Amino acid sequence: MTTNADEPGTRPRRRTPAGAAVLREDVTEAIRGAVFEELASVGYARMSIEGIARRAGVGKTAVYRRWRSKLHLVLDVVSAVAVMGLPTPDTGSLEGDLRLLYEVTSRALRHPVASQIIPDLQAEAARNPEIAEAMQKALRDGQEGVASSILSAAERRGEIRSGVDRELALDLISGPLYWRSVVIRTPKLPKGYLTSLTRATTEALRAL
Known part of the structure; x- marks a missing residue:
């Protein structure tokens, strides 16, 4: 028995249009x-x-x-980085979460490919608003989403006061490592830097 695709209650099968390219x-x-x-x-x-x-x-x-x-290709690739994002730490403490975030972020920013691409695209971003927007999403928005989750968890645990200035807190979390790795491009982080940065940031957030 055959089914007429035009009969009420039946769903016609979708076909790829003739001549349409299937992108692998x-x-x-x-x-x-x-x-x-x-x-x-x-x-x-x-x-x-x-x-x-x-x-x-x-x-x-x-x-x-x-x-x-070329522009649309680069915008798509850079935007895809933002979508991937960073994993949200869940160690049970503010200091532990910050340390894990810094370790992951440091490895990402200091990757040989990323360390060459990011400064170049930043220079282009100064001349191209579309690239600037994509770079902001890739470098800032993803980091802010993770940092906000860390702050919310710390508030629930009572490690920082409720209602802290989120913008200032996010700057404290993200600024120093980004400065070291991307702006001045320190060849190698000093020994114990991430540990010291974690402790200093934790204390600064508790003082807000």
Whole structure:
């Protein structure tokens, strides 16, 4: 017995339109990976669709099927970093949560690829509002979401007072490590730096 797709109560099967290109996810991921490598190698200004395609082992057409320009490709990749975010620590104490956050963030910011890409994109962000917005999401919004969760947990445990100035607290948490790793780009953090930073930040938050 056959079913007529036009009969009431039946759901017609969806078909891929004739001639429509099916975008392979493995190719998309190869292109995204190539973007990070190309940014680290030549920077945004010298980066080209041709170079990305060559590094990804695909044709230029494969890139243009997914993104219409270099700018949109970079914006998509940088925005994806923000979506991934950082894991929220749950050690049971403010000091423990901060230490774990600093360890994870330090490794991420000091990764060889990230340490080359971030300063370059920051320079471009000064000239391009779209890149500036994407960079803010990638570098600040994700960090703030995690830091806010840490502060909320500390408030519930009574480790910091309720109603602290969240903006100031977030600056205290995120500022020093970002300054060291991204702005002045210290080649290597001093021994015991993360431990000292954790203790100092914990005490500062308790004093707010």
